[in-house]
Amino acid sequence: MNFEHWKRIVIKVGSALIAPTNTGCSSEYLLSIANFIKQCRSSGIQVVLVSSGSIAAGAHLFSPNKDSKNTDNIIIKKAMAAAGQAEMMATWDTLFDFPTAQVLLTHADLRKRDRYESIRDTIDTLLEHDILPIVNENDAVTTDKLKVGDNDNLSAMVATAAHADTLVICSDIEGLFTKNPHLHQDAKLVSDVYQIDEDIYAMAGGATSSVGTGGMKTKIEAAEKAISHGIDTYIVNGFKKQTFQAMLAGDNPGTHFFSDKNPMHDGVHWMRHTTRALGELIVGDQYKIGHNEASDLLVADDLLSVNGDFSSGDVVLLRKHNGDKLAKVKTNYSSCLLNFVADSTNQDFSEELDKTQDPIISKQYIALMES
Ligand code: GLU
Helix, strand or coil: CCHCCCCEEEEEEEEEHHCCCCCCCCCCCHHHHHHHHHHHCCCCCCEEEEEEECCCHHHHHHCCCHHHCCCCCHHHHHHHHHHHHHHHHHHHHHHCCCCCEEEEHHHHHHHHHHHHHHHHHHHHHHHHHEEEEEEEECCHHCCCCCCCCCHHHHHHHHHCCCCEEEEEECCCCCCCCCCCCCCCCCCCEEECCCCCCCHHHHHHCCCCCCCCEEEEEHHHHHHHHHCCCCEEEEEEEECHHHHHHHCCCCCCEEEECCCCCCCHHHHHHHHHCCCCCCCCEEEEECCCCCCCCCCHHHHEEEEEEEEEECCCCCCCEEEEEECCCCEEEEEECHHHHHEEEEEEHHHHHHHHHHCCCCCCEEEEEEEEECC
């Protein structure tokens, strides 16, 4: 590992590092991380920080008696996040002698291609001006439908949107172990991973953190997203200053997930790993689809029915009448209009649409289902 080859890294820091006791922020574990960020920047490496901690930082402001029944209540958590986000940003600010910028996102921003690209533009511009972007999920406005849910997966989505080459995820243990090290003394640290498969997920088990929402599983999910975009990913122990000294010395102190030699095309990666299908287009059994082939042009006649409520530009699942899932695709029309098109009594309208308007699905954004 040679950190000097890095050009743009994303470093993810979890709630347990920022607010270890759930009583507001503490810089105890952040100093060595801040120092690492400074060292990277002075070596010419651009850094994006994905920081959790708003809920953990804000929790102590809510009366335990009054709100005790509600600590798992999403409404209270949103209020905690709104209150704690400012404290979290202020804590980071005290550790840096350069400007920082707050970037708050939800999954609704990442799954719209134009907004996803606008996130990239903002991060690019901040970095060009030597400002450190500090990204978090905008928990104050999220709902179950809108959120990413954990900052491990968010950090991978940010790393791909920002075209980073390296993702460092700070954990509370050294990295991925062959078994849960809290339960098995013979558990061994896995230093290098070249492929993420079921065995790797089995090692991660269901281990979770007591503060924050992630666990080893969400870190592996994040690594899988990142490496398939060509991003080298590390899971390291963020609590130990030796971790950061080792990385600056070019050593791997944790688990290194090697990036794919043939990364996915950015658009296909975004479709597969960032978007969620918000509805379904059901097509006739004779309909075929492949990348960039003439048959990709779905015409009104192919469309049998539409499920769900979606807008133009959303991603939907293309499914055959017999149930086979074909692909995730970006639709150019809303469910309302496509329901009208699928209705055979509106054939004149459908023929006109095929002839004169944008195709039903965007040819540029098709992620075929793995068979
Ligand atoms: N966005 C959440 C927060 O700032 C953290 C989510 C997570 O723990 O992964 O509190």
